[in-house]
Amino acid sequence: MNPALQGVITIIVGVGGCIGYFYLSNQFLDKxxxxxxxxxxxxxxxxxxxxxxxxxxxxAIFALALYLGYPVIETLRLSxxxxxxxxxxxxxxxxxxxxxxxxxxxxxxxxxxxLIIVPAMSTAFGLLAAQLTDRIAWGNVAKSFIFMPMAISxxxxxxxxxxxxxxxxxxxxxxxxxxxxxxxxxxxxxxxLFLRLLPAGIVICFALLMAYVLYLALKPLFRRxxxxxxxxxxxxxxxxxxxxxxxxxxxxxxxxFSVLAAEFAYGSPQTWLTLPFWNSFFLMVVxxxxxxxxxxxxxxxxxxxxxxxxxxxxxxxxANPFQIFFRIKVPQxxxxxxxxxxxxxxVVLKVFDIVFAMTNGQWxxxxxxxxxxxxxxxxxxxxxxxxxxxxxxxxxLPILVWNVYNARKEMS
Amino acid sequence: MSSLSLKDVCKSYGSVEVLRDIxxxxxxxxxxxxxxxxxxxxxxxxxxxxxxxxxxxxxLEIDHERMNDVPPAQRGIAxxxxxxxxxxxxxxxxxxxxxxxxxKKSRSEIDAAIANAARILQLEPYLDRLPKALSxxxxxxxxxxxxxxxxxxxxxxxxxxSNLDAALRVATRIEIAQLKESMxxxxxxxxxxxxxxxxxxxxxxxxxxxxxIEQVGAPLDLYERPANTFVAQFIGSxxxxxxxxxxxxxxxxxxxQMPDGGRATVPIASQGSDAGSSVRLGVRPEDLTxxxxxxxxxxxxxxxxxALGETTVLYFMSKNGEAALIAKxxxxxxxxKGTNIRLTAAPEKLHLFxxxxxxxxxx
Numbered sequence: 001m002n003p004a005l006q007g008v009i010t011i012i013v014g015v016g017g018c019i020g021y022f023y024l025s026n027q028f029l030d031k032x033x034x035x036x037x038x039x040x041x042x043x044x045x046x047x048x049x050x051x052x053x054x055x056x057x058x059x060a061i062f063a064l065a066l067y068l069g070y071p072v073i074e075t076l077r078l079s080x081x082x083x084x085x086x087x088x089x090x091x092x093x094x095x096x097x098x099x100x101x102x103x104x105x106x107x108x109x110x111x112x113x114x115l116i117i118v119p120a121m122s123t124a125f126g127l128l129a130a131q132l133t134d135r136i137a138w139g140n141v142a143k144s145f146i147f148m149p150m151a152i153s154x155x156x157x158x159x160x161x162x163x164x165x166x167x168x169x170x171x172x173x174x175x176x177x178x179x180x181x182x183x184x185x186x187x188x189x190x191x192x193l194f195l196r197l198l199p200a201g202i203v204i205c206f207a208l209l210m211a212y213v214l215y216l217a218l219k220p221l222f223r224r225x226x227x228x229x230x231x232x233x234x235x236x237x238x239x240x241x242x243x244x245x246x247x248x249x250x251x252x253x254x255x256x257f258s259v260l261a262a263e264f265a266y267g268s269p270q271t272w273l274t275l276p277f278w279n280s281f282f283l284m285v286v287x288x289x290x291x292x293x294x295x296x297x298x299x300x301x302x303x304x305x306x307x308x309x310x311x312x313x314x315x316x317x318x319a320n321p322f323q324i325f326f327r328i329k330v331p332q333x334x335x336x337x338x339x340x341x342x343x344x345x346x347v348v349l350k351v352f353d354i355v356f357a358m359t360n361g362q363w364x365x366x367x368x369x370x371x372x373x374x375x376x377x378x379x380x381x382x383x384x385x386x387x388x389x390x391x392x393x394x395x396x397l398p399i400l401v402w403n404v405y406n407a408r409k410e411m412s
Numbered sequence: 413m414s415s416l417s418l419k420d421v422c423k424s425y426g427s428v429e430v431l432r433d434i435x436x437x438x439x440x441x442x443x444x445x446x447x448x449x450x451x452x453x454x455x456x457x458x459x460x461x462x463x464x465x466x467x468x469x470x471x472l473e474i475d476h477e478r479m480n481d482v483p484p485a486q487r488g489i490a491x492x493x494x495x496x497x498x499x500x501x502x503x504x505x506x507x508x509x510x511x512x513x514x515x516k517k518s519r520s521e522i523d524a525a526i527a528n529a530a531r532i533l534q535l536e537p538y539l540d541r542l543p544k545a546l547s548x549x550x551x552x553x554x555x556x557x558x559x560x561x562x563x564x565x566x567x568x569x570x571x572x573x574s575n576l577d578a579a580l581r582v583a584t585r586i587e588i589a590q591l592k593e594s595m596x597x598x599x600x601x602x603x604x605x606x607x608x609x610x611x612x613x614x615x616x617x618x619x620x621x622x623x624x625i626e627q628v629g630a631p632l633d634l635y636e637r638p639a640n641t642f643v644a645q646f647i648g649s650x651x652x653x654x655x656x657x658x659x660x661x662x663x664x665x666x667x668x669q670m671p672d673g674g675r676a677t678v679p680i681a682s683q684g685s686d687a688g689s690s691v692r693l694g695v696r697p698e699d700l701t702x703x704x705x706x707x708x709x710x711x712x713x714x715x716x717x718x719a720l721g722e723t724t725v726l727y728f729m730s731k732n733g734e735a736a737l738i739a740k741x742x743x744x745x746x747x748x749k750g751t752n753i754r755l756t757a758a759p760e761k762l763h764l765f766x767x768x769x770x771x772x773x774x775x
Contacts (some may be wrong), residue, residue, distance in 0.1 A: 309497030312464050317511035317562075318485030327510075331501040 018059075025055050072393070079386035094387040104388070107366040110280050111395075114351060114367065117281070119344040121288045123337060126295025130303055131325060133296070143300070147293035154290070154353035161286045162358055165272040179269045186266055199259045207252040214245040276364040283365055286354050291347065295340045302336035303329060335410045342403035349396050368392050415440040415475060415599045416461070416566055422469035423456055423623075430456055431623045434470070438566075443592050443600040447610040448620035449646070455570055457620070458603045462491050462568050474565055485511075490559035491568040494575055496551045498543040504554050505539040508561045529557040532594060533587075549580045556591065569602040573609060589613055607647055611635070619643050641692065641769040650697050650725070650738045652763070655710070657693045662686045666764060666772070668693055674709045678762045680772045691772075694763030697725070697740035700755045708754035710737060717747055726753070 029051060030036060034044035082090045098104045129146050133139035149157060166176030174180045185191040217238045273279045306329055314328045330337070352369035359365040361374065368388060376385030416438040423431040431453045438444050446454040459465040461472060463484030472479045479487050498507050505526055512522045530536045533553045543551055552572055559567055572588070573581045589612065592600060604610055610617050611631045619626040619634065619642070626646075627639040638644035638652070645651040657668040662682040668691060669675055676693060695709065716727035724745045730736035739755055747753065764772040 307495065307497065309493045309495050310499055313491070313493065313497040313499070313558075314510070315464065316462060316484045316489070316491050317558075318483075318514045319510075323514060328499060332499075334501070 021059065022056070026052070029055065075386045075389050075393075078382050079390050080383075082383050083381060090383070094383040098384050098387050098391075103361075103366055104371060106364055107361075107368045107371040110364075110366060111349065111351075111368050113280060114284055114287075114348045115345060118284050118287050118291065118348045119341045121284075122291035122295050122344050123299075123341050125288065125292040126297075126340065127299050127330075127337070129292065129296040130300035131329075134300060134303060143296065146296055149290045150293040152290065154286075154351075155357045157286050157290055158354050158357035161282075161289075162273075165282055167269050167271045170267070170269055174269060176272075178272055182270060183267065185264070191264070191266070195264060196260050196262075200256050203252045203256050203259060207249050207256075210245045210248040210252070214242050214249070217241040217245060273359050273365075274363045279359065279363055280365050283354055283358055286358070287348065287351060291344050295344065298336060298340050299333065302333040306332050335406060339403060339406050339410055342399050342406065345399050346396060346403065349392060349399070368395075415442075416601070417473045417476075418457075418461075418470065419473070420470035421457075421460065421467060421472060423453070423460060423465065424468050429623060431460075434625060436618060436625065436628065438599060438601065440599050441596055442615045443602060443613055445610040445614035445617050446601065446603045446620055447605065447607060447617055447646075448626075450605065452620040453623045454603045454605075454620045458491075458568050458570055458601060461487075461566070461601060462489055463487055485514075488565035489568055490562040490564035490566075491570065492552070492555045492559050492572045494571040496543070496555040496575070498551055498554055498558075500543055503540050503542055504535060504546070504557075507543065507554055508558045511558070511562050525561045525563070526557075529560040532560060532591065533557050547580075548576050549584055552576065552584055553587070556588075560595075565599065567598055567600040569600065571604055572602075573604070573606070585609055585612060607649065611647070617647075619646060621646075637771070637773055638694075638763065639771050639774050641694070641765050644694050644763060644765070644771075648696055650740065652694045652696050653700075653737045654765070655693045655695070655737070657691050659686050659689055659691055665759075668764070670709070673711065675707065676709055676757075676762060677759055678764050679759050680762075680764050682764075682772055686766075690767055692765045692767075692769075694765060695757050695761065697738040698723075698742075699757045699761040700739040700741070701757065702741065702745075703754050703756040705754075705756075708756045711752065711754045712737065714747055714749055714751050714753055717749055719744060 029048050034048040034051075036045050036048070038044075079094055080089055080091060082088055082093065129143070133142045133146075136142070152160070163175065164177045165179075166174075167179055168174050168176070174183060185195060221235065221238060272282050310328060310332070311324055314324045319327065350369055351367055352373065355361055355365055355367050355370045356373065361367070361370045369392060372385050372388040372392065375381050375388060379385075418434050418436045421431065421434040422429070434457060436444075446457060448454050456465060460467050463479070463482070467480050474487055474489070499510065502510065508526050508529060509522050512525060517525075526539070530539060533556060535550070535553055535557055538546060538550060538554075543554065546554065552575075555572070569588075573584055576584055588602075592598070592613070602609075602613060614631050616628060617631055617634055618628050621642050627634060627643045629637075634643060634647050638647060641654060645654070655670055655674070657670050657674075657676075659666055659682060660669045661667040662684050664681055665677050665679050666682040666686070667675070667677045670693070678693070693709075700709070710728070712728045714726050715729040718725040718727070721744060722742075724741045724743070724747070726739040726741065726747065728737040728739075737755075766772065766775070
């Protein structure tokens with residue numbers, strides 16, 4: 001049969017089946033089960049109306065239960081069984097085995113790095129793009145270009161970036177943009193500026209930012225502000241945030257020297273994706289590139305929703321553009337920022353395609369989803385594979401709940 | 413001394429001129445109300461004073477300093493917006509403190525200013541609330557408080573009562589009047605389309621129409637001596653009746669004759685050359701009284717009677733179905749629809765406008 005014909009038949013059967021289901025089931029409810037006539041007509045109508053929502057919801061609930069609910073429970077069960085023992089119950093053995101594998105902890109560590117960096121960078125770039133494109137005449141054109149990566153699949157984006165990171169032997173022309181740029185540095189003053197002073201400057205800026213965070217976190221503890229009561233958990237939270245900030249300052253202070261003293265292999269093309277630690281960042285760039293568009297579109301809509309008068313009032317109060325942006329605009333769209341952030345966090349926790357297509361978890365770039373795939377489909381060890389799937393779900397769940405909670409709050 | 417002056421101020425968007433050659437001197441301590449129909453440019457003029465709109469031509473001076481290119485925050489003004497424009501994420505206290513924090517004022521100075529504003533506006537119990545936990549009237553008070561804290565030379569109000577319900581509007585209007593009394597030194601510019609607000613609050617009213625100032629004056633001057641037919645019909649409710657008439661005798665007093673037989677002698681001077689020319693005789697609905705004598709202004713059949721108890725409003729329709737004349741009589745009058753009635757008014761209550769609409773009084 002012609003595939004087009006097949007498609008048409010499928011559509012007719014599918015749509016017709018839906019209409020048929022709703023029509024016939026409602027007919028059955030109204031005519032046979034609780035007919036709107038006879039002695040109990042009022043009671044029958046009320047009962048039929050109580051059942052009707054469930055009639056409409058049933059197909060969705062059924063499909064969700066079959067394709068989402070059941071797999072979750074089955075995965076949980078499988079994570080407690082062992083394939084080599086014919087599926088015998090082994091308790092937490094799979095989890096224990098997983099915890100003893102360095103590759104798992106590498107995946108956990110990388111996932112945490114992804115989790116911190118990708119949502120932060122995507123949201124920050126998205127916010128920046130949203131604010132800047134609102135101000136210029138060709139902003140909408142710029143927006144479409146920034147949004148375009150959203151239309152590219154993760155694998156497609158990985159292919160594009162594989163070409164950017166591509167390496168050719170030193171005596172050939174480089175087709176990878178990154179290596180082409182790298183080979184422009186030869187150790188002169190330009191290299192000193194861009195490869196030592198600039199990174200060092202960025203690190204120092206980061207350290208200063210962290211110092212500001214430290215100041216903000218600890219200030220209320222020393223100087224009681226009027227009206228700043230706070231809950232009982234705010235003190236330990238502030239202490240923790242202060243500790244993290246202090247630690248970041250220490251780390252960045254240390255790395256300033258290593259950045260300034262680093263030895264660079266000028267003139268030799270680098271295989272970027274095999275540089276441990278840094279290659280994870282090269283992979284993150286792909287996801288940031290894609291998610292920035294998403295963040296920009298949502299945040300741009302939120303920025304336009306801010307009442308113009310509050311901005312005019314701030315202008316009259318003497319605020320400069322930076323103060324207006326950070327103290328008037330950003331706080332007003334904080335709810336949306338949180339939703340965007342958590343939504344991207346969910347994407348990041350599930351990240352698989354990019355790592356799979358670019359490094360397949362080699363050279364210390366493993367992430368949880370790819371680890372699961374390795375165990376489940378390559379090693380055929382569904383015990384450990386299911387255990388890692390459960391770990392991912394447990395990590396996603398609280399963020400998902402928080403995301404839905406915030407999105408609902410935004411809507412009301 | 414003049415605290416705010418506009419000299420030949422113009423505003424145009426491209427080729428569209430919204431304001432033409434506005435000249436106005438505002439003294440310190442005045443409460444000036446800009447009033448006019450929608451689109452007359454009153455809000456634009458206020459926003460130009462605030463610095464939110466650029467001034468296309470002319471000069472704006474505050475305290476004799478040219479302000480055309482001075483940033484809004486340095487003009488010494490504070491503005492209260494129609495929609496309150498409170499920062500929704502800040503408490504009432506922070507809303508009021510924001511401007512001073514930006515200006516890096518000391519904490520004690522900020523606290524003192526807020527305490528003062530909160531006392532004037534009775535906002536003390538609400539200082540730590542967010543705007544969303546306040547009623548409309550309270551929000552508007554916070555917006556006014558934010559203006560007071562800035563201690564400006566000129567307060568600007570952009571239709572501050574439009575978003576309030578009717579009862580609250582009256583209460584807040586009285587609060588603003590009291591606020592002005594408690595700060596007699598401060599200059600205020602107030603924009604509204606509501607003539608009741610204009611009449612009750614203003615020390616002087618500026619009537620704007622189509623980008624021009626039609627008349628500037630004390631509220632009752634505008635009511636008693638409107639400069640032209642626009643002001644005559646804009647101030648007062650129901651609007652002033654305008655009757656077509658011809659001058660029969662000019663001089664110290666002017667005699668006019670209406671087409672349907674009505675006559676009047678108005679104690680307003682006219683020149684000999686005016687004799688025989690077409691004019692419009694203005695008379696307010698509330699100045700008309702019923703008469704039996706032959707010296708009447710109008711004689712017509714009543715079309716609609718509205719008995720309100722306090723007043724009785726009579727409508728006389730023209731042939732095309734519009735209200736040609738409205739009379740507002742005090743008290744209760746038992747008048748049946750269709751009754752022929754003669755109306756007259758005291759001569760000094762009459763207004764005379766030439767064919768261009770300008771009042772004879774101001775010629």
